[in-house]
Amino acid sequence: MDANIMFLATDSSRAASPLPRGCTFRESDWHILAGFWHPVAFLHEVTPDKPHAARLLDVDLVLYRTGDGITVARDLCPHRGTRLSRGFIKGDEIVCPMHGLSFNGEGRCTRIPSVANPVAPIPPRLKLQTVLSQERYGLIWVCLSGEPIWPLPEWPGIGNPAFSKLFMPVDTWMAAASRHVENFNDIAHFPWVHTQSFGGDTDWAAPHYEVTHTAHGLSFWIPYLEGGNRFPDGIEAERRQVVYRYDLTFPFSTIIAVEPQDSDFVHYFADTVCPVSAHETRIFQVVTDTSGNPDPELWTRDAHIINAEDKPMVEEQRPEDLPLDLRDEIHIPADRLSIEYRRALVGKFGLGAPLTS
Structure with missing residues (x-):
């Protein structure tokens, strides 16, 4: 609809569209996303x-x-x-x-x-x-469509009624929801961006990992040596060897289970986002751990530091829109999840369909 008008046409009700006025999404993408x-x-x-x-x-x-x-x-x-x-x-x-x-x-x-x-x-x-x-x-x-095309995420740990949940302060990022999701699932940036939180050595070589297509999305896991010890499990150590297990539900929800390898302790960090507009995203995060009673001060501070490290990087990425044509950006081996994510958004759902004249 033309935004530069004063009056709606006398027959406007016949052509009513669910598409919002001033929509920042391509029409085809909006209708697909409205079904999630x-x-x-x-x-x-x-x-x-x-x-x-x-x-x-x-x-x-x-x-x-x-x-x-x-x-x-x-x-x-x-x-x-x-x-x-x-x-x-x-x-x-x-x-x-x-x-x-x-x-x-x-x-x-x-x-x-x-x-x-x-x-x-x-x-x-x-x-x-x-x-x-x-x-x-x-x-x-x-x-928004009233007919969901995809299920809600299933979050282990977060969904356990025996574990108390912590709700992190909501934040708004001036970035595409898809850019945030890729960053949340990116492993190669750890030692470079997360210098004040868990990042380890910058000479770390990302291991080969396999991306599994699940009934609801994508999953993978990797080992990592964190550059500190942020786990309240009674283990005294300056650094911790952990396994990160990622489980992504299309289009914009991910849970990470962080497992220190010398302990039975597991930290669960769920991240899901609201695409306010094409380049504005509200971030919702829910946290728990196997203690059943996670420390609010510890995990809120941890999430705040990590998010503050990520946010400016993602907000300044260009192009602002996620390139779904794999030829538009250069990829490295650590990008396996990102590549499968982009392929799935196109192949499964038809997002980013070619423009027609």
Whole structure:
């Protein structure tokens, strides 16, 4: 849709499109991504006292909690297009800040204050555009198409009810979600970027590793000698030999199990992202370990340092968009995961389809 117009055409409702105005994605890619589950908020961020605003694939959303649970809808009142996230919660309903219309947990309008007759029928069309959502791992996931083409991730450790979960502070990266995912699954940058966290020797040669195609994505593992000891397992050592086990669920979710080799301790670090727009990404991370009661101060500090090392590198990558034509960038042996990831985004889902004139 042309952004430089003042009026919608008189027959615009006939050509209504789910594609948001000012969409930063190619139309074909938007429709594919709309069929996946994406995280939009932590469960604890949506409180009973006020609405919560979010954005996914350039679509503004409002999340609100009622006695029936959490409702996710497009962030606009069907009466005059006001943002409901500017409203408030009253009597288990969300209230529009402009004209006071109330909507229940199903998104149905229950009250129009300006109508004098309290029992006057309310048009059925006066209903919010709710979207499909579900809760898992303390996150709220949304599928904009309403027909998911891929399952939610299965996260060992994080999904164990005997282990307490830590929710890392949410951050926004001005980068494509796919660029973040590749960085999170990249092994060759460890000793160069993570000098203040776990990075080891810069003369480390990345081992050959095999990438396995799973039912939901990709997986691989590698050994690594970390440049310190960050594990609270009672082992006294300046450096730790570990195994990293990566499990990626398409399109943008990964869990790493970090296993120190001289201990039974395992650290689980799950990373999933919300593609706010083509070049803006919200990062959600959930952490636990086999102690069952992970140390919040330790692991929050650890994640903060690691993310602060990665963020400027990823935000400054060029091109900003992930090249899905493998000829567009040079690859090295350590890029096996990246290569399989790019191939799968094209071959499995049709992302990055050639432009047609």
